[in-house]
Amino acid sequence: MGSSKNDLFTSEQNRIAELAKALGHPARIAILEYVIRKNACVCGDIVDELPLSQSTISQHLKALKMAGILQGNVEGAKICYCINPKVWTELNTLMSHFFKTYTNCC
Amino acid sequence: MGSSKNDLFTSEQNRIAELAKALGHPARIAILEYVIRKNACVCGDIVDELPLSQSTISQHLKALKMAGILQGNVEGAKICYCINPKVWTELNTLMSHFFKTYTNCC
DNA sequence: TTTTTTAATCGTAATATTGCGATTAGATAA
DNA sequence: TTATCTAATCGCAATATTACGATTAAAAAA
Numbered sequence: 001m002g003s004s005k006n007d008l009f010t011s012e013q014n015r016i017a018e019l020a021k022a023l024g025h026p027a028r029i030a031i032l033e034y035v036i037r038k039n040a041c042v043c044g045d046i047v048d049e050l051p052l053s054q055s056t057i058s059q060h061l062k063a064l065k066m067a068g069i070l071q072g073n074v075e076g077a078k079i080c081y082c083i084n085p086k087v088w089t090e091l092n093t094l095m096s097h098f099f100k101t102y103t104n105c106c
Numbered sequence: 107m108g109s110s111k112n113d114l115f116t117s118e119q120n121r122i123a124e125l126a127k128a129l130g131h132p133a134r135i136a137i138l139e140y141v142i143r144k145n146a147c148v149c150g151d152i153v154d155e156l157p158l159s160q161s162t163i164s165q166h167l168k169a170l171k172m173a174g175i176l177q178g179n180v181e182g183a184k185i186c187y188c189i190n191p192k193v194w195t196e197l198n199t200l201m202s203h204f205f206k207t208y209t210n211c212c
Numbered sequence: 213t214t215t216t217t218t219a220a221t222c223g224t225a226a227t228a229t230t231g232c233g234a235t236t237a238g239a240t241a242a
Numbered sequence: 243t244t245a246t247c248t249a250a251t252c253g254c255a256a257t258a259t260t261a262c263g264a265t266t267a268a269a270a271a272a
Contacts, residue, residue, distance in 0.1 A: 107232070183269040221265080
């Protein structure tokens with residue numbers, strides 16, 4: 001027990017949940033906002049921007065990369081993070097479709 | 107340690123993360139889809155619909171209620187769940203605004 | 213009344229997440 | 243070469259999540 005039973009749900013349900021989960025921490029929202037605000041690939045100065053340790057931020061970056069939302073491109077010793085446009089579109093599409101399925105009833 | 111440091115982030119960052127986290131499990135997506143598909147307030151037959159135990163579903167319902175996404179209205183012995191329209195709009199607004207902040211750069 | 217139904221909560225166990233310091237590996241600089 | 247910088251990973255601890263059976267409280271039915 002303790003782990004979620006992903007095999008019981010559709011792949012779309014699992015994918016929405018996976019992407020939402022990746023957004024489910026304020027530090028990861030802050031990271032994405034920062035990467036977007038810089039409007040370019042941003043290297044490890046995220047660490048200077050957020051009040052969290054380097055290892056913690058690296059973990060959050062990993063979570064965002066695992067979901068596919070962020071890309072990391074190696075640039076010498078530094079690594080350049082940016083939004084993965086395809087996954088961003090996927091996220092937008094899945095969410096807005098999900099939102100549209102509801103129209104007031106109560 | 108172990109708990110997230112919500113006080114380090116803006117209330118908007120925390121709220122987006124809180125709502126996203128509530129969507130961050132396939133069972134909760136399935137619950138919302140079911141409630142929406144019924145296009146009306148739905149009572150506890152969610153338990154018959156999903157392959158999870160009554161107590162587990164009750165926990166997921168609690169998570170959705172805590173985030174405000176679901177409302178539960180007492181109807182005799184049964185409880186009637188439906189989407190909270192205000193929070194649904196809030197969710198839609200926050201997410202679509204968040205999505206719009208990004209335009210391709212890389 | 214007693215019985216049944218409904219949904220929340222309790223108790224427990226397994227697993228996941230969050231966070232940080234320390235270490236590591238690879239690239240760059242001196 | 244050695245030193246430094248960068249970012250991932252390791253190891254650990256605290257806490258949260260997920261899941262289920264059992265119990266509970268309240269309403270409805272018999």
